[in-house]
Amino acid sequence: MKKVLRWSVCGLFVMGIFSVAYAQFAKPEEAIGYRKSAMTLIGYHFSRIGAVVQGKAPFDKAAVAKDAELVAKIATLPWEAFMTPGAEKGQTHLKAEALKDKEGFKAAADATVAETAKLSQVAAAGDLDAIKTQFGAAGKSCKGCHEKYRTH
Numbered sequence: 259m260k261k262v263l264r265w266s267v268c269g270l271f272v273m274g275i276f277s278v279a280y281a282q283f284a285k286p287e288e289a290i291g292y293r294k295s296a297m298t299l300i301g302y303h304f305s306r307i308g309a310v311v312q313g314k315a316p317f318d319k320a321a322v323a324k325d326a327e328l329v330a331k332i333a334t335l336p337w338e339a340f341m342t343p344g345a346e347k348g349q350t351h352l353k354a355e356a357l358k359d360k361e362g363f364k365a366a367a368d369a370t371v372a373e374t375a376k377l378s379q380v381a382a383a384g385d386l387d388a389i390k391t392q393f394g395a396a397g398k399s400c401k402g403c404h405e406k407y408r409t410h
């Protein structure tokens with residue numbers, strides 16, 4: 259029991275550090291730059307899997323597994339950067355409504371985090387049909403948010 263408590267305190271501490279790290283955007287431009295960079299990387303690795311799924315690139319199990327792992331990891335990063343006050347203005351395609359609908363935005367982000375984590379698992383197992391199905395589910399989660407909260 260004591261041990262469990264110690265671990266949960268430790269967990270809270272780690273989460274504390276992360277939320278501080280997330281909150282450290284001194285300027286809205288920094289938050290915008292951060293999230294765009296993360297999205298660009300997600301898009302890059304995700305579309306590499308897409309090329310395999312569409313038969314435009316050969317199926318290299320290890321490469322797909324690596325890309326899926328990266329997508330899943332990076333997909334955990336950028337969401338706080340979307341909620342930074344003032345960061346709905348400037349060089350961004352984020353709709354201002356997103357900041358008024360934080361719950362909805364978070365739900366959309368959570369869906370992508372979950373679906374890309376699943377894609378990473380499926381890709382590690384290496385079955386192309388399963389990868390295709392899960393790639394579709396993950397892609398749907400991206401689109402769901404883009405349609406609602408991105409200007410185009």
Ligand code: HEC
Nearest residue numbers: 294297298300301304350351352366367370400403407408
């Ligand atoms: C919860 C919402 C949300 C989810 C989920 C999401 N995106 Fe995005 N994405 C955005 C928004 C908003 C922008 C516009 C960012 C900006 O301009 O500040 C964006 C931008 C992008 C961009 C353009 C980057 C740039 O330089 O402007 C790419 C590529 C992208 N997303 C890919 C993806 C992929 C692939 C997924 C799924 C694996 C995904 N996104 C999931 C909200 C989301």
